[in-house]
Amino acid sequence: MKVIVELQNIGMKYQSLNGEIPALENINLEVYEGEFVSIVGPSGCGKSTLLSIISGLLAPTSGNVLIEGEQVTGPSKKVGYMLQKDHLFDWRTIMQNVLLGLEIQKSVTPSAKQYAEHLLRTYGLIEFAHKYPSQLSGGMRQRAALIRTLVTNPQILLLDEAFSALDYQTRLAVNDDIYDIIKKEHKTAIMVTHDIAESISMSDRVIVLTRRPGTVKSVHEINFQLDNRTPLKSRKVPKFQNVFECIWKELDVHV
Amino acid sequence: MKVIVELQNIGMKYQSLNGEIPALENINLEVYEGEFVSIVGPSGCGKSTLLSIISGLLAPTSGNVLIEGEQVTGPSKKVGYMLQKDHLFDWRTIMQNVLLGLEIQKSVTPSAKQYAEHLLRTYGLIEFAHKYPSQLSGGMRQRAALIRTLVTNPQILLLDEAFSALDYQTRLAVNDDIYDIIKKEHKTAIMVTHDIAESISMSDRVIVLTRRPGTVKSVHEINFQLDNRTPLKSRKVPKFQNVFECIWKELDVHV
Amino acid sequence: MFSLRQKDNSDLVPETISLEHKKYLKSVQRQKLLVRFTQIMILVLAFGLWELLASLKIVDPFITSQPSRIIKTINTLYQEGALLHHIYITCLETIIGFVLGTVLGTVIAIILWWSDFISKVAEPYLVILNSLPKIALGPIFIVWIGAGPAAIIAMTLAISLIVTILEVLNGFLVIDKEKIKLVQTFGGTKLQVMTKVILPASLPTIINALKINVGLSWVGVIVGEFLVSKAGLGYLIVYGGQVFKLDLVMTSVLILCIAAALMYQGVVYLEKLLITRHRE
Amino acid sequence: MFSLRQKDNSDLVPETISLEHKKYLKSVQRQKLLVRFTQIMILVLAFGLWELLASLKIVDPFITSQPSRIIKTINTLYQEGALLHHIYITCLETIIGFVLGTVLGTVIAIILWWSDFISKVAEPYLVILNSLPKIALGPIFIVWIGAGPAAIIAMTLAISLIVTILEVLNGFLVIDKEKIKLVQTFGGTKLQVMTKVILPASLPTIINALKINVGLSWVGVIVGEFLVSKAGLGYLIVYGGQVFKLDLVMTSVLILCIAAALMYQGVVYLEKLLITRHRE
Amino acid sequence: SNNAQQQLTKIHLSEVTHSIFYAPQYVALSLGFFEEEGLEIELSNGQGADKVMTAVLTGQADIGFAGPEASIYVYNEGREDYSIVFAQLTNGDGTFLMGREPDPDFKWSDVKGKTIIGGRKGGMPEIILQYVLRNNGLEPGRDVLIDTTMQFAAMPGAFMGGQGDYVIIFEPTASEMEKEGKAYILASLGESSGEVPYTAYFASKSYIEKNPEIIQKFTNAIYKGQLWVESHTPEEIAQAIKPHFPDSDEEILVTVVKRYKEQNSWKKDPILLEKDFYTLQKALQDAGELDQTAPYSEVVTTKFADAAIANIK
Numbered sequence A, B: 001m002k003v004i005v006e007l008q009n010i011g012m013k014y015q016s017l018n019g020e021i022p023a024l025e026n027i028n029l030e031v032y033e034g035e036f037v038s039i040v041g042p043s044g045c046g047k048s049t050l051l052s053i054i055s056g057l058l059a060p061t062s063g064n065v066l067i068e069g070e071q072v073t074g075p076s077k078k079v080g081y082m083l084q085k086d087h088l089f090d091w092r093t094i095m096q097n098v099l100l101g102l103e104i105q106k107s108v109t110p111s112a113k114q115y116a117e118h119l120l121r122t123y124g125l126i127e128f129a130h131k132y133p134s135q136l137s138g139g140m141r142q143r144a145a146l147i148r149t150l151v152t153n154p155q156i157l158l159l160d161e162a163f164s165a166l167d168y169q170t171r172l173a174v175n176d177d178i179y180d181i182i183k184k185e186h187k188t189a190i191m192v193t194h195d196i197a198e199s200i201s202m203s204d205r206v207i208v209l210t211r212r213p214g215t216v217k218s219v220h221e222i223n224f225q226l227d228n229r230t231p232l233k234s235r236k237v238p239k240f241q242n243v244f245e246c247i248w249k250e251l252d253v254h255v
Numbered sequence C, D: 001m002f003s004l005r006q007k008d009n010s011d012l013v014p015e016t017i018s019l020e021h022k023k024y025l026k027s028v029q030r031q032k033l034l035v036r037f038t039q040i041m042i043l044v045l046a047f048g049l050w051e052l053l054a055s056l057k058i059v060d061p062f063i064t065s066q067p068s069r070i071i072k073t074i075n076t077l078y079q080e081g082a083l084l085h086h087i088y089i090t091c092l093e094t095i096i097g098f099v100l101g102t103v104l105g106t107v108i109a110i111i112l113w114w115s116d117f118i119s120k121v122a123e124p125y126l127v128i129l130n131s132l133p134k135i136a137l138g139p140i141f142i143v144w145i146g147a148g149p150a151a152i153i154a155m156t157l158a159i160s161l162i163v164t165i166l167e168v169l170n171g172f173l174v175i176d177k178e179k180i181k182l183v184q185t186f187g188g189t190k191l192q193v194m195t196k197v198i199l200p201a202s203l204p205t206i207i208n209a210l211k212i213n214v215g216l217s218w219v220g221v222i223v224g225e226f227l228v229s230k231a232g233l234g235y236l237i238v239y240g241g242q243v244f245k246l247d248l249v250m251t252s253v254l255i256l257c258i259a260a261a262l263m264y265q266g267v268v269y270l271e272k273l274l275i276t277r278h279r280e
Numbered sequence E: 001s002n003n004a005q006q007q008l009t010k011i012h013l014s015e016v017t018h019s020i021f022y023a024p025q026y027v028a029l030s031l032g033f034f035e036e037e038g039l040e041i042e043l044s045n046g047q048g049a050d051k052v053m054t055a056v057l058t059g060q061a062d063i064g065f066a067g068p069e070a071s072i073y074v075y076n077e078g079r080e081d082y083s084i085v086f087a088q089l090t091n092g093d094g095t096f097l098m099g100r101e102p103d104p105d106f107k108w109s110d111v112k113g114k115t116i117i118g119g120r121k122g123g124m125p126e127i128i129l130q131y132v133l134r135n136n137g138l139e140p141g142r143d144v145l146i147d148t149t150m151q152f153a154a155m156p157g158a159f160m161g162g163q164g165d166y167v168i169i170f171e172p173t174a175s176e177m178e179k180e181g182k183a184y185i186l187a188s189l190g191e192s193s194g195e196v197p198y199t200a201y202f203a204s205k206s207y208i209e210k211n212p213e214i215i216q217k218f219t220n221a222i223y224k225g226q227l228w229v230e231s232h233t234p235e236e237i238a239q240a241i242k243p244h245f246p247d248s249d250e251e252i253l254v255t256v257v258k259r260y261k262e263q264n265s266w267k268k269d270p271i272l273l274e275k276d277f278y279t280l281q282k283a284l285q286d287a288g289e290l291d292q293t294a295p296y297s298e299v300v301t302t303k304f305a306d307a308a309i310a311n312i313k
């Protein structure tokens, strides 16, 4: 399999007047094309920092990020970033929201628009194309946000707790939807989450980070050998509980 | 077993200028002493309304609530209410927060204070008694909120999505803590939640409500026959998944 | 799994109106009427008492004026054709003042948002200027800018500009950093962050600044007219004082009251039009 | 399972300071110095230019005054013992005004929060009074209340009261309904809701109102002193204007500027003291 | 006298503005003439005739000091407890017509076709200016334009900023502007207008009826001030009033006092003459600010002034 993202010895220190905060240390990771990788770790261990570095929004204090062998120096069209909240803009219709990325990249072509329409249709939002975000349910909004990322046609998707704003049942359903979309569109995904069950149910590999400064503590390959795997199906596999408990212990969750 | 709460034919209609919203219809329910009952149901089906009615904060438009055989006409000392957020007051220390209910009921006696201290000590918060809430973690805050309810010594606890503000891992841990506390203190609990897994893992019975106007759709007895049952243990019982799926289907969750 | 569910509460019961609902609607109606009635009663009583006390010379109508005298004064002014002219002048100055204040304030806020350095340098100056009662500058303005409409507009700007800058800048700064990050993830430049997020997201703030500015502009215009003017409601107040016609003073203040309230409502209406459109 | 974890970020690295951190601290320091330097340069340049242009008679010092003349004026005023007296009078009036405004405003807000009926009846009146430029009432106040300190305080109240009421009431209304529900679940009465939740939770709002009020009180006092006074900074400005002593006017405005900024900072400090105590 | 000092009666006096033009009053205050009469004066600056009159009518001030026109307005409005003028202090206008260049040969006809900054419409300076212009055969509005947009405080600045051809200015600003070479006095409106009662003391009818002895004492003190000013040099007068004008230049003070003294701005006794009273009303009428004349016998009393003259040498 082809390596699409390569992290070499990433280290990150935040500077502030009160001192230096070492957020990440010595992170080495390879992500393969089409793979779904999750990153879990204690609060404040540097997960978001890591995604920001991969996306090129933040320069690491040491180490390199390579995407398809090229060094990352700034935001790239190859990478799409999904944030915790959908951040659909109130003052834009769904269609206008979906086209935001293309507008910024100055590439709103008729074919790009058609692609946007195609995605909206495929994922059940075409009727809302000219509605405003306030008229959509939480799950629909999250889907619209994903489509906004997909229309710029990135190869790699970064998801930073993209589902944590949803309530539990909706979250389960959206997990299934988004997983489905990502697989259908053949994207590589790197997802950060607080939810161990979510990470296991969706990914091919779960990376556990240590407390700050975050380093890779362990890597869990998830292979439930399911046909037409979906997150919900994964949750019902007996092995699921074992993996869950194993990661739970590694994370050493405290109240 | 003794019936402690009895709902007779509860119906509730909200009046507004735009029309009438029937929130609850024809609810009949008996809760036994020491029982842990969960109520799940679609968003807006009237779960919070039902708890408000039981607590006496809201008068139903029809039907009666009996607590220990007496009709409820207003807030009673027998009932403690835990809301979604901890609502610890910023400007009070943990101790002052915990004594809030007693203050309001004008019953801050030395023995009540001792009881508060006892609870804080037992549940690991005594060191924070004179700290302000901002210095506590989410889980600790939730425990403090529970203690605030417990010091007024209610027999019945109403919990309205009391854990939904916590992140997933913390939530699991707090579930265990609170369950432990409620059982140790021999309280009867009625809990509303969105989280099917939470409801199954904690309760003796799960009541599923229909869409608005909410009526009892089905009742699920949970009996995993565990020694020293805890929510986390319950989640690992094989039957758990079956009950989950059954309720999931009944709820008919949509994105 | 994609049920196209609209938001809740659309499924209200329209069918037959229940007895309870009828009762509820009636009680709401009664409450509303009572409120309206009390409001009007207060108005009637206040003016009635004023008229009565003045007629009975318990209060001195020469000093306190009197509703009937005010009506007479309005009538006279109207027949002379002067009334509308004075109102027009003052309203025009106010509108110029608050539009200018809002535009300039927003532009300066953009500059401050753009350059961290400028904003840091400007901070203590803004704080001091903000706490300064700008009214005190009036006499200086006239000396420096000269008597005339320019001095009135300058007074208005002095009063409203700093508040607008701080208000709008604050609006910029409370915009969710994640929204800005979103634009950056697409490779957006600072200018794009400004045009795609900051400005549209700040529309409510800017309109709110407009709302504050209407009020402040009225103050500025009135103070300005107190100092220099040949027409306007402020002029009438000063002139009335000069020749000891308290009726004229009271009349002008009353008209002012109404004009200011109407203009404020206009901006509130504008706000509704611009903002609530997308946020039903 | 009860690990007694404190909040994050306490575990910063205090040990040895790394090279990067040193570099960072140095660049921050440099930036800070540059900002301070620019601020002082602007001040020095502005006053220097003013002095120079006035000395060379390029601008007319008779009209614009001049820093050196201002210093001389301050000195003269100080030696006569008048300076501190005028400052004292104005500051006293301002403090009385804003304390009174805040207290009264809060009390009225409590009443409006308490009674839905009163609040509904009062609403349109509040809206109109809020949009009215209270400055225009100045001449009327003097007629009704009389020339003297009372009129100045009345002017100040007129300017600050409505804003305070609306601000505080709004603060009351945005308090989480669930917090109120919490008190009610314990059987709390309306009075208990007020004392246990609304008032303490509104402390930040009330202090914020205080902050707004300081500014408005200065305006009120200055306007009041413009209209009636025998002492105070506003009096000095008016008197200086009457005898065309721009030095006196400019001096008074400068002192006013400093006094107002200091008082504002005082309230900001008070806010820090009262609010951040519990919210580190 | 020690005993008398303890029994001083406190009187609130509201003056229209604080000006050297009112020197005899400040002389009386500085030299203790009021105390001699058993009065203690609390002086406040009303900043405008309307506010002074309001203070008197509402009882916040016992005695008002402003133009007699305020009393005429009040009488004409039909108020029962109107104000009565009992002592006159200044005689004729205190303002000066100033131009940008000195002109020793100035004639009023020179202003034809020009603009004069004249203060607010309806204010006394503007009314007297109109009166003077008419007396010199110039019709305001047709032959000469009077700019009435500004408050008095704004006028010097506006004039120096290039507005208008002429401006009317009070002392000490006039002298200071002349000293700075910004403007030059061309004519005195006081001289040009002749005898016009310009500032006078008044109190409400009821107050006078209730407290005639206070009014008498007050008038006595004022008369003493007038006599003192009459018999002393400008330097001495300037010295006496200096405490009331602490931030004024001594040199300017002397100049101003001298100018007012030379043109007889200060009345030598407190009597407001009937002919002067009607002159004033004519000026008001011509300016269109007065619909009907008020009778001298009602609005003015010379009883106290007469008694003062009889008793004090």
Ligand SMILES: Nc1ncnc2c1ncn2[C@@H]1O[C@H](COP(=O)(O)OP(=O)(O)OP(=O)(O)O)[C@@H](O)[C@H]1O
Pocket: A014, A015, A016, A021, A023, A041, A042, A043, A044, A045, A046, A047, A048, A049, A050, A212, D008, D009
């Ligand atoms: N801009 C910044 N300046 C200084 N410190 C920062 C900055 N951003 C993050 N940090 C610190 O770096 C650490 C890692 O932050 P980061 O947001 O990457 O963690 P995270 O794992 O995403 O946390 P969470 O689980 O809460 O989302 C935290 O301790 C945080 O306080």
Ligand SMILES: Nc1ncnc2c1ncn2[C@@H]1O[C@H](COP(=O)(O)OP(=O)(O)OP(=O)(O)O)[C@@H](O)[C@H]1O
Pocket: B014, B015, B016, B021, B023, B041, B042, B043, B044, B045, B046, B047, B048, B049, B050, B212, C008, C009
């Ligand atoms: N005070 C009120 N006035 C009018 N309608 C109300 C009021 N409170 C609740 N409702 C309506 O009654 C219905 C039931 O509300 P309730 O809050 O009890 O539902 P819920 O099951 O707790 O919802 P959720 O799952 O969102 O917490 C909702 O449709 C809501 O819109």
Ligand SMILES: [Mg+2]
Pocket: A047, A048, A049
């Ligand atoms: Mg994060």
Ligand SMILES: [Mg+2]
Pocket: B047, B048, B049
């Ligand atoms: Mg609810």
